[in-house]
Amino acid sequence: MKIVLLSAEYPPTPGGVGDYTCNLGTALCQCGHEVTVLTSVADGAAAQQPLRVVRLPLRRWDWRCWHVIRHALDDLQPDVLHIQYQTGAYEMHPAINFFPRRLRLERRRPYLVVTAHDLLPPYLFPKAGPLRDWVTRRLMLDVDAVVATNEADETLLRRWGAGQGHHTLMVIPIGANIAVAPPPAWDRHKWRARLGITPEMTLIAHFGLISRTKGVDTLIxxxxxxxxxFRLIVVGGEATAPHDRAYADSVWRQIAALHLNERVIITGYCDEATVSAHLLAADLAALPFTDGASFRRGSLLATLAHGVPTITTRGSASLVDRTHALLVPPCDPAALAGAIILLAADPALRQRLSAGGADLAALFSWEEIAHRHEELYYGLRDATS
Structure with a gap:
């Protein structure tokens, strides 16, 4: 099939949705499909990939994007247009939310699919209220099929009417956004020494773009x-949204106020191999999401896939406490500190979480994720043939 994946962000622009799109597109290519990614212009060059990437002449995803995307679709003539949707990636603008409704007016169009990476409402105008949620629902219901990445989102989408009549709703979890692939000849002891980590130190890793829901302030x-x-390495950079940059600035001030500058390593944006090396060098990972752990979090799946014993917060993810991860309440620094002390002092527990987390992450392979998408696409085609 000819498949177009539309994503507002894509490498080298940092972001989980861009990484997801790259991994999904690559896996679908390996299944024999012709995959093209439509995305916006970006600074820098991405690594060589097996799929075609078309950089649209867009800096903003406002109403002008309709004409630009439509022109690209005329050239590509895909069987499927699959939108990777995250409200913040499209700058909180509602233009993309109404694009499928516009396409449905045309006699010849591709099958329309959207993956809900989140269900946050876009910004419209002050005091827009319920209208903002309606705009998000419109996108989810104006396509032929919607993909939920977790059961909590599936429940909300069904309440909105998804999966009824000729509309399809499928749950397909995301996979780890970072492969277990450190640089060639990587050596754990040398890597830790480069970071200034001596043998008696415990290195805690936090991975992902810094935003308020990541709970970095709780971790500090x-x-x-x-x-x-105990030392902390924050792997990843600031998120691009202004409110997330403001939150990151507050975290840096918090580190200084608590005199922790010598105990916190902030890497900024890293390539995949370097991220993998940092995770493998850590003794444990702490991901204290304020909204609870969810399988929509690629950073969680990445730490589990790397076999890093992980502490995270109770949420919608079906994690078994002390088997897959050590679970703590959100926004509770004392509980998080206690869990870190417990895990650092218990080698058997670390080994159990390392093995259990890796086994769980293996269920979310990109090969299986691609096969589920094939099932969805072929199902849409067969339903109209």
Missing amino acids: EALAQLPET
Whole structure:
């Protein structure tokens, strides 16, 4: 099939949705499909990939994007247009939400699919209220099929009317956005030494773009309660949205106020091999999501896939406490600090979480994710043939 994946972000622009799109497109190519990614212009060059990437002449995803996307679709003539939707990636603008409704007016069009990476409403105008949720629902219901990445989103989508009549709703979880592939000749002891980590130190890893829901402020407060030998590496950079940059600035001020500058390593954006190396070098990972752990979080799946014993917060993800991860309440620095102390002092528990997390992450392979998408696409075609 000829498949177009539309994503507002794509490497080298950092972001989980862009990484997801790259992994999905690559897996679909390996299944024999002709895949093209439509995305916006970006600074820098992405690594060589097996799929075609078309950079649309867009800096903003406002109403002008309709004409630009439509022109690209005329050239590509895909069987499927699959929108990767995350509200913030499209700058909170509603233009993309109404694009499928516009396409449905045309006699010849591709099958329309959207993956709901989140269900946050876009910004319209002050006090827009319920209209913002309606705009999100419109996108989800104006396509032929919607993909939920987790059961909680599936429940909300069904309440909105998804999956009824000729509309299709399928749950397809995301996979780890970073492969277990450090640089060639990587050596854990040398890598830790380069980071200034001595043998008596415990290295805690946090991975992902910094935004308020990641709970980095909770992790910094927890670190302040831990002995001097505990160090933190924050792998990843600031998110691009203004409110997330403001939150990141507040985190840097918090680190300085608590005199933790010597105990926190902030890497900024890293390539995939470097991220993998940092995760493998850590003794444990802490991902204290404020909204609870969910399988929509590629960073969670990445730490589990790397076999890093992980502490995270209770949420919608079906994690078994002390088997897949060590679970703590959200926004509770004392509980998080206690869990870090417990895990650091218990080699058997670390080994159990390492094995259990890796086994769980293996269920979310990109090969299986691609096969589920094939099932969805062929189902749409067969329903209209």
